[in-house]
Amino acid sequence: EAAVTQSPRSKVAVTGGKVTLSCHQTNNHDYMYWYRQDTGHGLRLIHYSYVADSTEKGDIPDGYKASRPSQENFSLILELASLSQTAVYFCASRKYRDQDTQYFGPGTRLLVL
């Protein structure tokens, strides 16, 4: 099974502050994704990347930036955290050829006060 790790596992941030969530995968996957999970909404795609140094917008990119400095690492950046960004954030990765098979990290629980 793919190893996808996230840090921190939980974080409390203040409104207006900067937050960086990190994701690391060790299985040489090409694609990486960031999702957020809110109660009653399932998961929604924020940003994704299919190659290092390139990121793409997902369905709900507003208020978030992403960075893919290497194939193994993918960060989600909240430049000005807001209350509405309180959620659980999941990172996922997949191989190029496995279109439908994503492996998820354990999640980061973010609370913005």
Next chain:
Amino acid sequence: GQQVQQSPASLVLQEGENAELQCSFSISTNQVQWFYQRPGGRLIGLSYIPGMKPTGKQTSSTVTKGRHSSLTISSSQTTDSGTYFCVLSILATGGNNKLTFGQGTVLSVIP
């Protein structure tokens, strides 16, 4: 509206009982998957381990017809408790598929 609708939203079973979780969707899809999430845990694709429950024991089946899919959980165990997501794989721009999640069904199995 929601592209992927799951029902019921929540369900309580007595250990040993069976249940069928439903998923309806309004968009074309290449594939329907079911994911399981233990409370506070990561998501695991049920189809990645054919025939196996997240607990490691024999699971039930999924059936997909038209724009409807169902997941049957048989001989439920307390360790099956968690949230089950119906997930559609949709062709996105650039030829890459993206996953669209339903809102989940929260299953509680009590002893």
